[in-house]
Amino acid sequence: LLAISGFAAIYSDLHNVNFWKAVAEEWDQLLTSLSDKALSFIAAIGSLGSQGLRTSPRDMLRFQWKMATENALREHGIGKRDYFGGDFPDPPPGTTALLRAYAHSMMVDADAIFLAQYLFKRADAKDLKIPRSVKTFEETMRRYRKQGAP
Amino acid sequence: MSDYNGKIRKQNSVFFFSGREEIPKPYTDFYVNMFLEDISRSIVPLKSSSLDDDGLKLEGGDAHSEQLIAEAVDGQGQNYGSFGWGVSEFLRLAASEMCAFDQTAFEIAYLEDPVTLKTDGFVFFHIDNRQIERKWGKLYQKVPVEEARKKGVASMIELPLEQMLIFSLPNALKEEVRKLRRALTRLSENRLGANFLEMNNLVPNYDFKAHERSLNIALAQCCTRVGWDARGSFREKTSSYMTVYLFLKWQLFQIEIRKVLVDLFNGALDRVRIRVPLKGRIVLADTPTTDEVTSALGDLTAGRDTFIKIMDRLNR
Numbered sequence: 291l292l293a294i295s296g297f298a299a300i301y302s303d304l305h306n307v308n309f310w311k312a313v314a315e316e317w318d319q320l321l322t323s324l325s326d327k328a329l330s331f332i333a334a335i336g337s338l339g340s341q342g343l344r345t346s347p348r349d350m351l352r353f354q355w356k357m358a359t360e361n362a363l364r365e366h367g368i369g370k371r372d373y374f375g376g377d378f379p380d381p382p383p384g385t386t387a388l389l390r391a392y393a394h395s396m397m398v399d400a401d402a403i404f405l406a407q408y409l410f411k412r413a414d415a416k417d418l419k420i421p422r423s424v425k426t427f428e429e430t431m432r433r434y435r436k437q438g439a440p
Numbered sequence: 441m442s443d444y445n446g447k448i449r450k451q452n453s454v455f456f457f458s459g460r461e462e463i464p465k466p467y468t469d470f471y472v473n474m475f476l477e478d479i480s481r482s483i484v485p486l487k488s489s490s491l492d493d494d495g496l497k498l499e500g501g502d503a504h505s506e507q508l509i510a511e512a513v514d515g516q517g518q519n520y521g522s523f524g525w526g527v528s529e530f531l532r533l534a535a536s537e538m539c540a541f542d543q544t545a546f547e548i549a550y551l552e553d554p555v556t557l558k559t560d561g562f563v564f565f566h567i568d569n570r571q572i573e574r575k576w577g578k579l580y581q582k583v584p585v586e587e588a589r590k591k592g593v594a595s596m597i598e599l600p601l602e603q604m605l606i607f608s609l610p611n612a613l614k615e616e617v618r619k620l621r622r623a624l625t626r627l628s629e630n631r632l633g634a635n636f637l638e639m640n641n642l643v644p645n646y647d648f649k650a651h652e653r654s655l656n657i658a659l660a661q662c663c664t665r666v667g668w669d670a671r672g673s674f675r676e677k678t679s680s681y682m683t684v685y686l687f688l689k690w691q692l693f694q695i696e697i698r699k700v701l702v703d704l705f706n707g708a709l710d711r712v713r714i715r716v717p718l719k720g721r722i723v724l725a726d727t728p729t730t731d732e733v734t735s736a737l738g739d740l741t742a743g744r745d746t747f748i749k750i751m752d753r754l755n756r
Contacts, residue, residue, distance in 0.1 A: 349671045353474050364463065373467065373476075373537040374544060374566040396480060396532055426525075 292335065293352045296400030297359060299407050303386040304366060314408055321412075332409060333418045335401075356400070368393050387434035391427050394434075398427045406431075451549035451565055452599055453581045454591050458568045466540035470631055471624035471659070475668055480536035482694050483701065484528040484724060495727065496524050496531075501720020508718055509709070512562050527722060530564070531701050534607045539617050539697070541569045543608040547599060548712060559715050564605055564708075572599075579604060605708040613696055616665060623662035630655060653677075666693040684740055684747045691733045691754055698724060728754045 295313050302310040321328060360370040368381045370393045381390060388407070392398055402423040409415055410424060420428075466472045484496060498506050506523035513520070513530035520526035537544035544566070551561035573580045573596070581597040588595040609617060639646040656674035663670060667689025675683060706721045736753055739745040 350673065353477075353671070354470070357470065357473060361463070371533065373540060374533050395529060396477070396536070397529075 292332070292401035292404050293355065293399065295408065296403035296405075297355060299388060299403050300359060300392060300400065301362075303389050304362060310407075317408055326414070329409070329412070329415055330418055333405065333415065333421070352400075359400070363389065363393060371396060384440060387431045387439040390434045390439055391430035394430045395426055397423055398430070399423065402427050446554070447551040447561060448554055449549050449551055449563060451547050452597050452603070453547045453549075453565060453567050454583060454587075454593055454597065455565075456571075456583065456587045456591070458570045464540070465625070466621060469625045469628035471628045471670060472540075472621055474671065475620070475624060476536045476540055478668065478671070479539055479694065479697060480532040483535040483698055484531050485727070495725045496528055497723050497725055498523065498720040499723045504717075505719045508561055508716065509722075512564050512712075514563075527705075531705070534701055535697055537569075538607045538609060538701075540621075542614055542618070543569060543606055545569065545572055545607075546605040546708075548603045548605060548708060550715060562712050562716055567599075602711055605704065607701060607704050609697075609700060613700075620662060620666060620668075623658075627655065627658055627662070664689070666690065668693070680747050681740070684750055685737075687751060688733055688737045688740065688754075691728050692730065692737075695728065695730050695733065698727065 295317065298309040298313040302308050363370055366382065366385075368385055368389055381393070388403065392400075392403060402421070405421065406424045406427045410418070410420055466476060498509065510520065510523040510526045513526045520529060534544050546564040546566050549563045549565045550559045551563065552559050567581055571581050571583070573582050575596075579599040579601060581599055583591070583593060583595050583597060585595050608614070639648070639651070656677055659670050660674050660678070664686065667686045669675060669683075669686050669690070678686075702722060702724060709718060709721060712718055732754065736745075736750050740747075740750055
């Protein structure tokens with residue numbers, strides 16, 4: 291669910307269609323109905339990838355989504371940085387900071403994007419420990435924004 | 441010679457695209473791509489929630505040397521901004537590309553101050569594998585004639601070996617990885633993707649269970665030597681002993697790849713030191729050693745310790 295939500299953010303920017311709004315609203319509703327501990331539980335799930343605990347349920351499925359998304363990005367001239375030679379040096383003008391940051395680091399997955407864009411922006415998440423992958427993503431996005439990316 | 445952040449960058453190689461409109465084969469094959477991601481991510485494991493602490497250190501170095509190296513690994517303009525983060529990502533990408541194409545190559549381009557004309561920095565400049573050719577013991581970058589004419593360079597640019605950083609697997613390991621790639625490519629074509637839902641209609645008497653079983657057996661057979669378990673694809677069907685055995689073999693494989701990368705990187709720093717004041721060598725602290733894993737493997741096969749204790753000894 292975290293990954294799908296992250297992909298919603300990616301595809302919203304890629305196709306300029308606001309899937310993200312619907313996803314965020316669903317999460318708002320869901321978290322209202324859950325206990326306070328749910329938030330820290332979700333954050334903990336998100337940090338598993340950061341700690342190198344690679345295998346988790348439906349990992350294969352998520353990897354299929356990741357490959358499909360990389361193909362979609364590539365069709366738009368944005369290369370995901372999984373190896374040196376694969377880079378498109380200059381993504382098309384108007385490529386958002388979110389897309390550039392996702393493509394930037396091989397350690398950033400879709401779940402990290404969701405956590406960065408939604409979970410850790412919530413006021414009630416301010417005391418939670420931010421996973422490394424999320425920090426990497428946020429920092430990279432900040433840099434691209436400084437360079438003028440929307 | 442070109443301008444690079446206000447410095448003069450001196451290098452022999454040139455940058456041009458080499459059929460990058462398509463994703464190269466290793467990255468389009470499902471299992472190969474997954475293997476490449478797993479090996480590269482495990483090379484420099486994320487150690488903490490800090491952005492700049494992967495257990496990667498510059499032993500005997502200083503802040504200035506860290507800064508020089510951070511700039512050097514940022515030759516693609518990725519703007520990592522720090523030594524730890526930059527070198528970690530550099531080694532991860534190098535691991536991925538080396539295991540995908542047998543090698544990944546960089547020219548060490550030196551940076552010269554335009555006023556003092558002193559060499560005071562360097563950059564690892566990536567060269568696409570498809571552009572590299574070895575001839576009569578020398579290394580060249582092949583440039584298409586039209587491209588060479590546009591850039592005003594030779595169509596075969598000699599690359600001095602002392603100015604190259606080439607991450608390449610030792611022969612035995614190279615053969616192992618090649619075999620694995622070949623096998624995983626074939627299995628990627630037969631994997632259980634979304635299409636298996638239609639198999640019942642396409643193949644009379646299609647048996648999903650038989651397909652899954654044979655795929656898992658094939659995966660296990662080709663992955664056992666390096667210990668990769670395809671993200672637990674066949675874990676439910678293997679004994680605990682086998683799971684721990686694969687874990688340890690995978691640790692040994694990672695150590696070998698890590699050693700290749702770190703040694704070659706440090707070798708390049710040694711050559712740079714001749715021209716640029718640079719101190720220190722990189723080390724990856726707190727990663728399992730060959731002795732630790734070999735001893736754990738011995739204890740496993742002799743039944744001297746419990747599975748959990750053996751795993752715990754290597755979990756950092």
